[in-house]
Amino acid sequence: MSILEQLSRMEKPQAIAALKASYADFCAAVESVIETTHRDAIQPENASSEQAYICGRATQLRNNGYTRLDGLVVDPAQLALPRCLARVLHKRADELSVAADYVYDPRLEGQFWDREATGFNTRIAFKVGNQPSYLRPLLDAATLADRIIEKAIGIPGVAIERNLLIVDNLQPTDIVDFQWWHFDRLMEQYKLMILLTDVGAGNGPMRVLGGTHRFEGARRIYDFSIYAEPLHGGDPGYNVIAGRLDEIVSVEGRSGDAFLFDTKIFHAHGRPTDAERNTATLYYQPPRTPLNLFYQDYRPPGQVVKY
Amino acid sequence: MNRQGEEVTVPDGTWHAGETIRPLLLEIEQRPNVPEPWLELLEALLLAQQYREAQDVLVLARTYGISGPAVEAYARRLNEMPLPSGSTLMERERTVMGLLTLRRFDECATAVAALLERFPEHGSAWKIWGVILLHQGRPRDAVQAMRRSTELLPEDAEARANLAIAITALERPRDGVEV
Numbered sequence: 001m002s003i004l005e006q007l008s009r010m011e012k013p014q015a016i017a018a019l020k021a022s023y024a025d026f027c028a029a030v031e032s033v034i035e036t037t038h039r040d041a042i043q044p045e046n047a048s049s050e051q052a053y054i055c056g057r058a059t060q061l062r063n064n065g066y067t068r069l070d071g072l073v074v075d076p077a078q079l080a081l082p083r084c085l086a087r088v089l090h091k092r093a094d095e096l097s098v099a100a101d102y103v104y105d106p107r108l109e110g111q112f113w114d115r116e117a118t119g120f121n122t123r124i125a126f127k128v129g130n131q132p133s134y135l136r137p138l139l140d141a142a143t144l145a146d147r148i149i150e151k152a153i154g155i156p157g158v159a160i161e162r163n164l165l166i167v168d169n170l171q172p173t174d175i176v177d178f179q180w181w182h183f184d185r186l187m188e189q190y191k192l193m194i195l196l197t198d199v200g201a202g203n204g205p206m207r208v209l210g211g212t213h214r215f216e217g218a219r220r221i222y223d224f225s226i227y228a229e230p231l232h233g234g235d236p237g238y239n240v241i242a243g244r245l246d247e248i249v250s251v252e253g254r255s256g257d258a259f260l261f262d263t264k265i266f267h268a269h270g271r272p273t274d275a276e277r278n279t280a281t282l283y284y285q286p287p288r289t290p291l292n293l294f295y296q297d298y299r300p301p302g303q304v305v306k307y
Numbered sequence: 308m309n310r311q312g313e314e315v316t317v318p319d320g321t322w323h324a325g326e327t328i329r330p331l332l333l334e335i336e337q338r339p340n341v342p343e344p345w346l347e348l349l350e351a352l353l354l355a356q357q358y359r360e361a362q363d364v365l366v367l368a369r370t371y372g373i374s375g376p377a378v379e380a381y382a383r384r385l386n387e388m389p390l391p392s393g394s395t396l397m398e399r400e401r402t403v404m405g406l407l408t409l410r411r412f413d414e415c416a417t418a419v420a421a422l423l424e425r426f427p428e429h430g431s432a433w434k435i436w437g438v439i440l441l442h443q444g445r446p447r448d449a450v451q452a453m454r455r456s457t458e459l460l461p462e463d464a465e466a467r468a469n470l471a472i473a474i475t476a477l478e479r480p481r482d483g484v485e486v
Binding site: 076077080081083085087091092108109132134 | 328329332333335336339357359360363364366367369370371
C-alpha cells in the first residue's frame with residue numbers, strides 16, 4: 001500500500017502526526033504526490049514567435065524556478081508614475097513614523113507592509129490597496145507572465161490568480177548585514193518582479209539559486225523541518241549556499257525588465273550600496289496543484305510560519 | 308518586440324501615455340517637486356475626462372508636497388465633476404462606481420440608496436452600501452448590509468472579506484471566523 005493510501009485511511013490528525021514524526025514518510029509522501037502529478041509537456045499552441053517565447057520562458061520557470069522577461073514594459077513614460085510612487089515611499093513612511101509592519105496610509109490607500117524594525121534592512125514594502133490607475137500598464141503587461149506561469153504549471157484545470165501588488169523601495173546603506181537567504185513558503189507560489197529602476201551590483205539586486213525549488217537535496221530537510229515544527233523558520237543555512245556561490249544568479253537589468261520566479265527557490269535581495277532600488281512585485285495565489293493541496297489537506301495545527 | 312528582438316504582445320494599458328501627457332510624465336519623474344508638470348497633467352486628464360486617473364495623480368502630487376491654491380482648485384473641480392447619470396440599471400451602476408472611485412461617499416450613498424430602492428436584490432449595491440456605512444463609522448449597519456450582500460452574492464469572496472472586516476470593527480472577531 002502506498003504511503004498516500006496509508007495516509008488516506010487514517011484520521012486526519014493521525015496522518016498529520018505520522019508525517020510529522022517521520023522524515024522518511026514525509027519525503028515519501030511528497031515524492032509520491034510529485035511523481036503522480038501529471039504536468040503537460042510545454043508545447044506551443046501555434047507557430048507564432050510569441051508562443052515560442054512563452055514556451056521558452058515557461059520551460060525555464062519549470063526547470064530552474066525562475067526566468068527573465070526582459071523589456072516587459074518598454075515605454076519609459078508608463079514607468080514614470082510607478083517609479084514616483086516607489087521613490088516617495090521612504091519619505092512618506094518617515095512622515096507617518098512607520099517603524100514596523102502593517103501601517104495603513106489613508107492618503108496612498110495602501111499599507112506599509114514591511115519595514116524592518118531592526119534597522120539593518122532598508123527595505124520598505126508597500127502593499128498597494130486601491131490600486132492607482134497609473135499602475136495599470138504594469139498589470140496589463142503582467143498578463144504575459146500569467147500565461148507563462150500557466151504553461152509552466154501545466155496541470156489542466158489549475159488556474160492562476162493574482163493576489164496583491166507590492167511596491168518596494170530599498171535605500172542605500174553601509175551596513176553589511178542584509179537579507180538572509182530564504183524561501184517564502186512550502187507551497188509553490190509565483191511572483192513577478194518588475195524593475196522600476198535600472199538594477200546593477202550597486203543597488204541590491206535579487207539573487208537566486210536556480211533549481212532549489214525542487215524537492216531534492218538540502219531542501220527536503222528544510223521542508224520537513226517547517227512541516228514538523230510549528231515555529232520553524234527553516235531558512236537555508238549559509239553552508240547550503242557557500243558551496244554553490246558560482247551558481248548564484250543576480251537579477252540585474254534595466255527598468256521595465258522583469259523577473260518571474262517560484263518563491264520556493266532560495267533567494268535573497270542584495271545590499272544597495274550606491275543607489276536605491278525600486279521594484280513592483282505582483283504576488284500570485286499558490287495554485288491548487290496536487291502538492292499544494294496535499295500541504296493544505298495535511299496542514300498541521302498551528303503551523304503558520306512559511307506555510 | 309522587446310529589446311532582444313523577441314515578439315511579445317502586451318495589451319495596451321487603459322492609462323494611455325499619449326503624446327500630450329508623455330512629456331509631462333517624464334518631466335514629473337525628473338523633477339517631482341516642481342508643481343507645473345503635475346498641474347498640466349491634471350489639466351490634461353480632466354480635459355480627457357479621465358477622472359479616476361486625475362484623482363490618483365492628485366494624491367501622488369500631494370505626497371510629493373505639491374500644494375497651494377492651484378492644487379486645491381483641481382481637487383474642487385474633481386469633486387464637482389458631473390458624472391454620467393441615467394435611469395437604466397447600467398447607467399446607475401456606472402454612476403455609483405464613478406462616485407465610489409472618486410471617494411465622493413456622500414453622493415455615492417445617495418446614488419446607492421436610489422439604486423437599492425429600485426433594485427432591492429442588487430448584491431453589488433448592498434456591498435457598496437456596506438462599505439459606505441463602514442466609512443461613515445456605522446459598523447453595526449454595515450454588518451447588516453454586508454450580510455445581505457453575502458446572501459445575494461454567495462460566491463463573492465470580497466463581500467465575505469468585507470463582512471469580516473465590519474464584524475471585526477464591531478470587536479466581534481469570532482463572528483468573522485464563522486463567515
